Amino acid sequence: MLAVYARALDLPADYFDRFFEDPMWTTRNAFYPGSVLAEENQFGISPHRDHGFITFLPLSDEPGLQIQTPAGEWIAAEQVKDAIIVNTGEFMNRWTNGRFIATPHRVIPPRNDRYSIALFFNPTWDTEAIPLETCVSADNPAQFDPINIHDYLDWYINQNFNKDGGGQQGSNIA
Numbered sequence: 001m002l003a004v005y006a007r008a009l010d011l012p013a014d015y016f017d018r019f020f021e022d023p024m025w026t027t028r029n030a031f032y033p034g035s036v037l038a039e040e041n042q043f044g045i046s047p048h049r050d051h052g053f054i055t056f057l058p059l060s061d062e063p064g065l066q067i068q069t070p071a072g073e074w075i076a077a078e079q080v081k082d083a084i085i086v087n088t089g090e091f092m093n094r095w096t097n098g099r100f101i102a103t104p105h106r107v108i109p110p111r112n113d114r115y116s117i118a119l120f121f122n123p124t125w126d127t128e129a130i131p132l133e134t135c136v137s138a139d140n141p142a143q144f145d146p147i148n149i150h151d152y153l154d155w156y157i158n159q160n161f162n163k164d165g166g167g168q169q170g171s172n173i174a
Contacts, residue, residue: 001054001086009096010134019123024149032064032107032114044107044114051102051156052089052122052149059083062114068104077105091122091152094144097131125150 006015032044044064059065065077065085077085088100107114127149131142147155 005054005092005100009099009132011132016123019127022124024122024125026120028116028118028120030107030116030118032062032110032116034062034112034114035109044109047104047106049102049104050087050089050120051091051153052120053092053095054089054121055085055087056119056121057085057087058117059085060114060116062110062112064107064110064114065116066106066108068106074106089120089122090156091129091149094147094152095129095132095135097135097140098143099135122149122153 002016002020003013006013009015030045047068057065059077059079059082063076063079066074067077068074087105088102090102092100093102107116125148128146129144129149129152130146131144136142
């Protein structure tokens, strides 16, 4: 996929290789219990954008994943047997100066038990997202300050999670 991304950005196919000599990756294995009577505004996982470079998500047999269109409408991810969704993360969005969008998505409560395994794939910890030369122009100046993946993930956690979850936000637990 690194070569595909590079060519789509008018860069040499091996452009990203040097940034992934020691990649950081994590998985998220999720179980969403089936629910016939989901309440309004109830989610398996609330609306969000992935935070890193790219995410690989094999589709679950049980539907529930929804993607937000640019117009703000939520649509179901099409169920395609043996498919893998590849999501752009916010770090890649910064690196491409907004050219590749980190798409908002969510999981609604499924009717039947749902299992999912996401792989979050990121560059070596000190890689900086400096808006790429092929994504910056007089009409589209750099929109983001350079930041390395380690510092970005640290910022992301601090902004989005309470202290019990590893961040700096005040606890929501009474």
